[in-house]
Amino acid sequence: MIKLENISYTYPHTVQKALHHLSLSLKKGSCVMVTGPSGAGKTTLCLAASGILHHEYGGKKEGLVTVDAIDVKDYPDLTALAQKIGIVFDDPEAQMIFTTVEEEILSAIEHRGLDVAATEERLASIIATTYLDELRNRSPHNLSGGQKQRVALAATLALGNDILILDEPTSELDEHATKRIVAILKDLKVKGKTILLVEHKYVHFKEMVDTLIVMEEGQISAIGRPDVLLADDRLKKIVIADFSGIRNLLEKTSASTKSDVAPSPIIKVRELSYAYGDILALDTISLTIQPGEFVALVGENGSGKTTLVKHFNRLLTPTRGDVIVNGKNTRECSITDLARHVGLVFQNPDHMFFADTVKEEVEFGLKNLGITDGEKKIDAALSEVGLEHTRDLYPRWLSRGERQRLAIACVIAMQPAIIVLDEPTTGLDGNEARLVLEILKKLQQKGHTIIIITHNRDIAINCADRIITMEKGMIVSDSYTGGN
Numbered sequence: 001m002i003k004l005e006n007i008s009y010t011y012p013h014t015v016q017k018a019l020h021h022l023s024l025s026l027k028k029g030s031c032v033m034v035t036g037p038s039g040a041g042k043t044t045l046c047l048a049a050s051g052i053l054h055h056e057y058g059g060k061k062e063g064l065v066t067v068d069a070i071d072v073k074d075y076p077d078l079t080a081l082a083q084k085i086g087i088v089f090d091d092p093e094a095q096m097i098f099t100t101v102e103e104e105i106l107s108a109i110e111h112r113g114l115d116v117a118a119t120e121e122r123l124a125s126i127i128a129t130t131y132l133d134e135l136r137n138r139s140p141h142n143l144s145g146g147q148k149q150r151v152a153l154a155a156t157l158a159l160g161n162d163i164l165i166l167d168e169p170t171s172e173l174d175e176h177a178t179k180r181i182v183a184i185l186k187d188l189k190v191k192g193k194t195i196l197l198v199e200h201k202y203v204h205f206k207e208m209v210d211t212l213i214v215m216e217e218g219q220i221s222a223i224g225r226p227d228v229l230l231a232d233d234r235l236k237k238i239v240i241a242d243f244s245g246i247r248n249l250l251e252k253t254s255a256s257t258k259s260d261v262a263p264s265p266i267i268k269v270r271e272l273s274y275a276y277g278d279i280l281a282l283d284t285i286s287l288t289i290q291p292g293e294f295v296a297l298v299g300e301n302g303s304g305k306t307t308l309v310k311h312f313n314r315l316l317t318p319t320r321g322d323v324i325v326n327g328k329n330t331r332e333c334s335i336t337d338l339a340r341h342v343g344l345v346f347q348n349p350d351h352m353f354f355a356d357t358v359k360e361e362v363e364f365g366l367k368n369l370g371i372t373d374g375e376k377k378i379d380a381a382l383s384e385v386g387l388e389h390t391r392d393l394y395p396r397w398l399s400r401g402e403r404q405r406l407a408i409a410c411v412i413a414m415q416p417a418i419i420v421l422d423e424p425t426t427g428l429d430g431n432e433a434r435l436v437l438e439i440l441k442k443l444q445q446k447g448h449t450i451i452i453i454t455h456n457r458d459i460a461i462n463c464a465d466r467i468i469t470m471e472k473g474m475i476v477s478d479s480y481t482g483g484n
Contacts, residue, residue: 007063038401092152145172146301296464343411
């Protein structure tokens with residue numbers, strides 16, 4: 001179906017190859033899963049296999065890519081290739097161009113040339129399959145990250161292609177939604193679809209994966225049956241994240257150094273409600289968070305987690321109720337004022353970037369707040385997240401996982417008392433995800449309050465002191481894990 005022979009590729013304005021002499025064959029009806037560290041070349045592999053790299057990108061290309069035994073160069077354009085291949089990008093929002101979810105899916109179905117009755121039947125089937133009925137009239141751009149991923153997948157499935165290339169299709173999905181997508185893809189594989197899947201959730205997909213590939217530094221470092229590869233401890237740590245022991249990894253502050261006086265809450269939420277138009281996203285929430293706590297916010301996509309944390313630095317202003325940060329009502333503070341106290345790493349790190357280099361990206365926040373000794377703080381932040389070698393690169397040249405770590409570095413450099421991270425391990429392999437959590441635990445040890453949104457229960461249980469579960473805009477449970 002797809003064959004890559006001795007593929008090498010170098011992006012424009014760079015000298016380091018993103019892919020090195022890579023060869024791979026995808027057989028009809030097979031599922032090949034690709035994983036590995038951020039920056040390993042996984043997304044570039046998807047771009048090469050789909051023909052996008054040849055038709056849309058500059059840079060230096062070597063080797064041969066064929067789809068159904070035809071060189072991708074011989075396809076007149078991407079529209080022709082789209083008759084063969086459906087692709088879901090690692091940034092689903094990049095695929096959204098219409099005003100409603102239904103229109104996004106319909107636009108894909110219309111490419112099939114069906115009559116009106118068949119189109120309606122296909123639309124109903126796709127919406128039901130991807131559980132999007134309640135969202136069909138919503139704007140895709142106002143959905144949560146996980147909901148956007150489902151829309152992007154629905155639009156791709158609507159094309160009815162025999163080959164699917166999926167670049168982290170469940171990275172922002174909760175546990176329940178991930179299982180739904182796995183079930184959909186299993187069914188498609190049974191029906192003979194060929195699937196190239198870039199993922200970090202091997203455990204969810206293991207029953208359908210025929211071949212597992214680990215990529216490192218633009219090369220395939222291991223390929224074979226999953227059980228064979230996972231017998232190697234080094235590879236297993238890349239493929240499957242292990243968060244056990246993180247809570248006890250660092251020394252706790254001794255009881256003798258703690259004050260007997262209970263501190264004032266660093267965040268206090270009183271009767272908070274927020275609505276997007278006529279959609280109630282938060283419903284009368286009250287909550288207090290103490291200085292130095294590590295809090296995990298969990299819940300299904302669309303439960304209100306991101307909407308809640310955006311109130312902590314006034315990216316959103318309450319429809320009703322109040323949010324108090326460090327004793328100040330956010331209604332009376334500017335976003336710049338609150339940035340000194342609260343740093344927020346977005347679910348999609350690309351929403352944070354606009355500078356020409358990694359260094360300038362980190363530097364912007366420091367200059368905006370008038371923080372001195374910037375060079376040392378920039379170097380320290382980049383070193384802490386393992387990106388010192390990217391200092392002079394254009395941020396959007398980095399891989400998704402590297403961009404995630406850059407977003408964390410931008411916040412770390414400003415050293416706010418409160419650090420909020422929306423899905424901080426998205427796009428990271430097992431080793432990288434553990435590294436990020438270790439960084440956050442060290443920041444907690446230094447006195448920072450850490451709040452993370454996560455769909456990974458292992459992270460919440462092994463790393464957080466407190467787990468707050470949200471559902472339909474309300475807090476349905478709030479419990480301590482024993483970490484305090």
